[in-house]
Amino acid sequence: MSANPFAADKRIARRCEEILSQSSPALFERAGAMAFADGVISAADCTHLIDEFGLEDKIELMRLLPQLARRYARPVISGFEVGAVGLERETGSLLLGGNMEFSGTHLRLTIHGETCLAARAFSRGTTLVAIALGEAHPCGHCRQFLSEFAGAPSLRLIDPLGHDLALADLLPWPFDPAYLGDEGAVAGRICWPDLVLADGIACRAELLAAGRLAHAPYTKNPAAAALRLADGRIISGAAIESVAYNPSMDPLEVAIINLVALGGKGDDVVEIHLAERRDRPVSHARRAVLLAEAFAPQARFASHFWKD
Incomplete structure (x- = not known):
């Protein structure tokens, strides 16, 4: 030691x-x-x-x-x-x-x-x-x-x-955000107010609320995840990007943190939704699928894209 x-x-x-x-x-x-x-x-x-x-x-x-x-x-x-x-x-x-x-x-x-x-x-x-x-x-x-x-x-x-x-x-x-020309995260700041998601998508309101708060100044990909539980509750999370890139947190990781804080577990999840931008240098979908299969393999996974 x-x-x-x-x-x-x-x-x-x-x-x-x-x-x-x-x-x-x-x-x-x-x-x-x-x-x-x-x-x-x-x-x-x-x-x-x-x-x-x-x-x-x-x-x-x-x-x-x-x-x-x-x-x-x-x-x-x-x-x-x-x-x-x-x-x-x-x-x-x-x-x-x-x-x-x-x-x-x-x-x-x-x-x-x-x-x-x-x-x-x-x-x-x-x-x-x-x-x-x-x-x-x-x-x-x-x-x-x-x-x-x-x-x-x-x-x-x-x-x-x-x-x-x-x-x-x-x-x-x-190593702070100024090195990459960013002022850094501000608690509660809406960074992406213009995000739009198509009507009819499950957990649409929760995905929009989380995505607008995402801290994604480096990839410009304000990703969000939402977990629909068997009891009807919806727990969301937003991407949190570090100036060092790693450690950054995927939105599904943040949603899982918020779920566990509420006493939930993977078995409670029936649907997992991810929303992000197309054609960004970084996509959260592959890691989200891997994490979803490990954390809540019974849940249906759906990936969505913000409207241009």
């Missing part, structure tokens, strides 16, 4: 260990119930948890919850669960997420816990102030993605071991 150059606050570590040893079953039960519907603990619910369990503040609460967030992890290949907790700047709510792997595809479709949170925040039109992990040690792939889509280089990375780092400590000189 690599050497850790960052000192941890042992006082914080001792306090987290003490709280978890005494209160973790009750804390996880209460917090898990609050996050059950959508993987979100509201700002008001955070206040209730802080008061009920005698915690110092929301940051201390976050340090205690990565273990709970592992419920959103789906590491079907490695078995290595990563739970992550993100604090939204705009709402004060906590987002819970985890890593995902897809058997039958390839490792490049793996979704890391940290990128899961950043993609969820992007889908919600928000940014992140802090992320709590079991250990504040994201891989280089995640550091690049967080530098573009978490909201700011001042993003805090914390853990129950007592680390409190800024993303800039871990990635002090990032």
Whole structure:
């Protein structure tokens, strides 16, 4: 294992260990119930948890919850669960997420816990102030993605071991969108207001809403995906392009992240729809078919194109 150059606050570590040893079953039960519907603990619910369990503040609460967030992890290949907790700047709510792997595809479709949170925040039109992990040690792939889509280089990375780092400590000189002449992602910005999709296509409204929010400045292909569930719900996701190209996220990956956050699984999906532009240098269709076959093989897959 690599050497850790960052000192941890042992006082914080001792306090987290003490709280978890005494209160973790009750804390996880209460917090898990609050996050059950959508993987979100509201700002008001955070206040209730802080008061009920005698915690110092929301940051201390976050340090205690990565273990709970592992419920959103789906590491079907490695078995290595990563739970992550993100604090939204705009709402004060906590987002819970985890890593995902897809058997039958390839490792490049793996979704890391940290990128899961950043993609969820992007889908919600928000940014992140802090992320709590079991250990504040994201891989280089995640550091690049967080530098573009978490909201700011001042993003805090914390853990129950007592680390409190800024993303800039871990990635002090990032390759940023300015290198390719782009200003970067802006939370909630409608980038493609003129997208049009033919009438009569299933999930048309959801595909249009997601596609218009897609961050696709490099391929000019604002792709979107929508999952229709057996209960009638429709969950969507938009393409998120990194200035480094890899790590970028396909729209179906983002839609799956949003589905898992709502407690859904592949077996719930009856239809998968993808919309993108024709004749772009990059197409999402092949990877989407591969991922769809692995995640929801029973679902009908349909590919559509935005109208010129």
